[in-house]
Amino acid sequence: xxxxxxxEVSKCSKCGKCHTVCPxxxxxxxxxxxxxxxxSLAEALKDKQIGYTExxxxxxxxxxxxxxxxxxxxxxxxxxxxISALLRGVAENMGIPLLPKxxxxxxxxxxxxxxxxxxxxSKIQRFIPMKKRGQMRHLPLLFMGKRWIPTLAGKxxxxxxxxxRKVENPRMRVGLFTGCLINYIYVDIAEAVVDVLxxxxxxxxxxxxxxxxxxxxxxMGDVKSSKRLAEENRKVFExxxxxxxxxxxxxxxxxxxxxxxxxxxxxxxxxxxxxxDISEFIDKFIGDMPGVKPIGEKVTYHDPCHLLWVRDxxxxxxxxxxxxxxxxxxxxxxxxxxxxxxxxxxxxxxTLKMLERKVDSIQRSGADTVATNCPGCVMQIADGLAGRxxxxxxxxxxxxxxxxxxxxxTKK
Amino acid sequence: xxxxxxxxxxxxxxLKVVNELLRVLGKEKVLSGIEDRLCYSYDGTKxxxxxxxxxxxxxxxxxxxxxxxxxxxxxxxxxxxxxxGLSGGAVPLQGGIVFDLKGMNKILSxxxxxxxxxxxxxxVTKHLQDEVAKHGLFYPPDPSSAAFSTxxxxxxxxxxxxxxxxYGVTRDYILALEIxxxxxxxxxxxxxxxxxxxxxxxxxxxxxxxxxxxxxxxxTVKLIPKPEKIDTLAAFFCERDNAIDAADLVIENNIVPRxxxxxxxxxxxxxxxxxxxxLDEDVKALLLIDIDGTxxxxxxxxxxxxxxxxxxxxxxxxxxxxxxxxxAIWAVRRSISPALYNIAxxxxxxxxxxxxxRIKELLQKVDQLNxxxxxxxxxxxxxxxxxxxxxxxxxxxxxxxxxxxxxxHNIMVEVIKxxxxxxxxxxxxxxxxxxxxxEILPKELSIMKKLKDFFDPKGIMNPxxxxxxxx
Numbered sequence: 001x002x003x004x005x006x007x008e009v010s011k012c013s014k015c016g017k018c019h020t021v022c023p024x025x026x027x028x029x030x031x032x033x034x035x036x037x038x039x040s041l042a043e044a045l046k047d048k049q050i051g052y053t054e055x056x057x058x059x060x061x062x063x064x065x066x067x068x069x070x071x072x073x074x075x076x077x078x079x080x081x082x083i084s085a086l087l088r089g090v091a092e093n094m095g096i097p098l099l100p101k102x103x104x105x106x107x108x109x110x111x112x113x114x115x116x117x118x119x120x121x122s123k124i125q126r127f128i129p130m131k132k133r134g135q136m137r138h139l140p141l142l143f144m145g146k147r148w149i150p151t152l153a154g155k156x157x158x159x160x161x162x163x164x165r166k167v168e169n170p171r172m173r174v175g176l177f178t179g180c181l182i183n184y185i186y187v188d189i190a191e192a193v194v195d196v197l198x199x200x201x202x203x204x205x206x207x208x209x210x211x212x213x214x215x216x217x218x219x220m221g222d223v224k225s226s227k228r229l230a231e232e233n234r235k236v237f238e239x240x241x242x243x244x245x246x247x248x249x250x251x252x253x254x255x256x257x258x259x260x261x262x263x264x265x266x267x268x269x270x271x272x273x274x275x276x277d278i279s280e281f282i283d284k285f286i287g288d289m290p291g292v293k294p295i296g297e298k299v300t301y302h303d304p305c306h307l308l309w310v311r312d313x314x315x316x317x318x319x320x321x322x323x324x325x326x327x328x329x330x331x332x333x334x335x336x337x338x339x340x341x342x343x344x345x346x347x348x349x350x351t352l353k354m355l356e357r358k359v360d361s362i363q364r365s366g367a368d369t370v371a372t373n374c375p376g377c378v379m380q381i382a383d384g385l386a387g388r389x390x391x392x393x394x395x396x397x398x399x400x401x402x403x404x405x406x407x408x409x410t411k412k
Numbered sequence: 413x414x415x416x417x418x419x420x421x422x423x424x425x426x427l428k429v430v431n432e433l434l435r436v437l438g439k440e441k442v443l444s445g446i447e448d449r450l451c452y453s454y455d456g457t458k459x460x461x462x463x464x465x466x467x468x469x470x471x472x473x474x475x476x477x478x479x480x481x482x483x484x485x486x487x488x489x490x491x492x493x494x495x496x497g498l499s500g501g502a503v504p505l506q507g508g509i510v511f512d513l514k515g516m517n518k519i520l521s522x523x524x525x526x527x528x529x530x531x532x533x534x535x536v537t538k539h540l541q542d543e544v545a546k547h548g549l550f551y552p553p554d555p556s557s558a559a560f561s562t563x564x565x566x567x568x569x570x571x572x573x574x575x576x577x578x579y580g581v582t583r584d585y586i587l588a589l590e591i592x593x594x595x596x597x598x599x600x601x602x603x604x605x606x607x608x609x610x611x612x613x614x615x616x617x618x619x620x621x622x623x624x625x626x627x628x629x630x631x632t633v634k635l636i637p638k639p640e641k642i643d644t645l646a647a648f649f650c651e652r653d654n655a656i657d658a659a660d661l662v663i664e665n666n667i668v669p670r671x672x673x674x675x676x677x678x679x680x681x682x683x684x685x686x687x688x689x690x691l692d693e694d695v696k697a698l699l700l701i702d703i704d705g706t707x708x709x710x711x712x713x714x715x716x717x718x719x720x721x722x723x724x725x726x727x728x729x730x731x732x733x734x735x736x737x738x739x740a741i742w743a744v745r746r747s748i749s750p751a752l753y754n755i756a757x758x759x760x761x762x763x764x765x766x767x768x769x770r771i772k773e774l775l776q777k778v779d780q781l782n783x784x785x786x787x788x789x790x791x792x793x794x795x796x797x798x799x800x801x802x803x804x805x806x807x808x809x810x811x812x813x814x815x816x817x818x819x820x821h822n823i824m825v826e827v828i829k830x831x832x833x834x835x836x837x838x839x840x841x842x843x844x845x846x847x848x849x850x851e852i853l854p855k856e857l858s859i860m861k862k863l864k865d866f867f868d869p870k871g872i873m874n875p876x877x878x879x880x881x882x883x
Binding site: 011013014015016017019020029030031032037040041044049050053055056059074075076 | 447451452455457494534536557560561750
């Protein structure tokens with residue numbers, strides 16, 4: 001196992017700048033909840049001053065892994081290496097709770113089993129009263145309870161696009177990495193991606209054998225499962241001759257573009273270079289879109305952590321929205337919406353606080369619709385707005401573009 | 413890592429203290445697990461020492477109760493804001509209790525008509541600045557850690573920052589304090605008025621006392637009207653002395669810039685290429701200048717500054733046209749500290765200050781002390797106030813640390829000869845306590861020691877800081 005993290009630990013100058021951005025620290029003011037504190041714990045583990053304890057696990061799990069701290073770190077500490085090592089250490093030394101382990105090891109790698117189980121549980125869920133508001137961000141963690149998922153789509157995105165929609169003389173052929181949430185719940189987002197790209201003369205292939213990106217299992221330090229998923233996905237996407245791979249999920253994009261570089265090694269570089277967030281792809285390869293007629297609605301944008309802080313993508317989705325709607329920026333657009341895997345389950349109270357703040361910003365912006373580039377954020381924000389009985393809609397920026405393109409056709 | 417072997421008797425005492433604190437404060441506020449203690453064992457100096465207990469007070473009364481217990485059992489107490497200090501102030505060298513004051517973070521009142529705000533010590537300085545700005549007011553002290561350090565820590569160390577030349581330092585903005593003394597009693601110093609000359613100035617005694625006398629629980633600060641506008645200018649020089657002369661000429665022309673920052677050749681070569689910073693090869697010294705005020709006076713001042721720089725052979729003068737350009741100029745300054753680690757992995761960051769007129773001499777002395785080029789020295793900082801950050805960089809090779817320490821010692825000696833001070837803004841802590849008697853003579857030092865003994869007879873407040881170990 002790589003020991004890179006130990007070098008990263010010694011790079012930390014303990015200046016404290018990570019205090020300024022950490023969404024968890026800003027709520028709790030606990031030094032154990034911020035990168036600098038966890039780095040000092042990692043240091044103590046390295047020096048065998050402490051071992052793996054329940055408290056340590058709690059402190060490790062309280063990280064949202066949004067990577068803001070990494071972005072602002074003046075000493076250029078690669079915190080992701082450190083937190084991954086901590087998660088891995090917790091998993092290796094304390095084990096992974098049984099249920100997620102079963103999900104990661106046995107269910108996620110098997111698409112049909114995953115499909116069936118999700119369907120069964122979503123049906124059972126209908127008979128359980130909705131006591132707790134809130135929805136799960138990482139679908140595979142659904143089985144752990146506490147948070148409810150929204151209604152599953154009748155047909156998953158993979159089922160819906162089993163056959164590739166043909167495009168006459170396509171200028172490019174791209175693959176879509178759907179990710180769990182889009183596949184099972186937000187099939188509309190997948191449809192919007194296909195619609196928009198097809199209209200631009202680009203053929204979209206949705207490989208049927210793609211699996212979960214692996215984020216939920218790496219979140220729990222289950223390196224083995226993440227590696228297995230990464231290898232399967234590699235087989236699937238490498239076998240197709242694609243000009244690019246796009247994803248509409250910020251977290252999946254980070255996972256397959258950035259994390260796979262660590263999991264699969266430098267041989268993934270060629271593929272990684274071809275992976276784009278959908279807005280990034282449009283900005284780079286399409287640019288001007290003549291058929292677009294802006295819709296009348298006021299639309300604002302929420303920056304998903306994994307797109308802004310990991311990929312530095314913020315202008316691209318806004319450019320799309322500016323072309324296709326009456327765009328208004330909200331204050332603190334880059335503040336975390338609070339969603340995010342295991343964190344949402346363990347720190348439900350903090351999740352809600354962050355969400356309330358996000359919803360405040362959205363409402364202050366005066367927008368009719370909030371768009372974002374991550375189905376996890378869509379789910380979380382929609383949940384928050386619903387909790388306030390707000391009429392503001394939550395959507396993906398590609399869906400706004402889809403509407404604007406439709407608008408352009410009808411008004412011709 | 414500083415570790416202490418404790419005797420069984422001491423362990424039993426600690427257990428008693430923990431139990432007593434748990435009883436009076438509740439378990440939310442008393443942390444004694446190793447994981448928590450580790451998280452409160454360090455500060456911005458990278459030094460570490462494990463506390464035995466971490467207390468997270470919410471109120472003055474929590475602080476008072478804890479101090480009573482600590483005093484009774486003679487347990488060391490170390491107050492901590494955000495733990496960003498650069499002299500070791502928040503490192504619990506002798507174990508004991510660390511007070512995590514981050515939880516006391518309320519702005520209690522802002523009175524725009526009185527130009528006063530009262531806050532708890534855990535308020536982040538930038539948060540205070542942002543909140544008073546909503547009322548058109550300004551809290552000027554601006555240490556580079558302002559976005560994450562706390563006002564309590566700023567007061568305890570008397571933090572400076574880049575606006576010092578025009579606006580002064582933390583000391584100049586503190587009107588009144590609520591302080592808990594080591595015996596748990598609560599005192600109030602100063603008045604919440606813009607002037608007060610009643611009695612001895614106890615407030616000033618506590619400012620910069622580095623947690624060795626008492627713990628601040630309320631801080632009343634003075635505010636001033638917020639300048640309308642800030643403009644930024646960068647001047648590039650091929651000679652260090654030209655930059656210093658230009659800075660002098662600016663001030664001779666009766667312009668007092670909001671900031672007047674300097675970077676020498678080593679600092680420039682460190683940031684070159686760092687985070688996309690581009691600087692031409694012939695640039696050997698740099699001045700970064702902020703002018704604030706109203707549109708009219710800024711325009712005038714900028715033109716004076718520009719011509720002063722040109723008169724002193726500036727290669728180029730760049731006035732920021734947009735906020736983005738302004739940001740780019742300041743990014744250069746901000747990137748120095750981290751970028752220095754590209755030169756060598758270890759850094760001793762000094763904050764000496766000399767009378768303005770003697771900066772050239774100071775830098776010449778520093779050059780002479782490192783004439784064998786055994787280590788790397790980068791100088792930058794608040795040239796307007798004579799406060800220069802002399803950064804000694806050294807490698808992981810045998811003997812390097814000793815050479816670095818020797819040079820630091822010699823620099824301190826020279827600074828004192830030039831009529832300067834060993835710390836302009838970081839405080840003494842344990843990092844510089846060995847140099848205290850270079851600057852403070854025995855008589856004065858003994859007065860300080862008597863004051864310390866008066867307030868803290870049992871010596872529980874931040875032991876190992878400020879005073880040289882011989883004192």
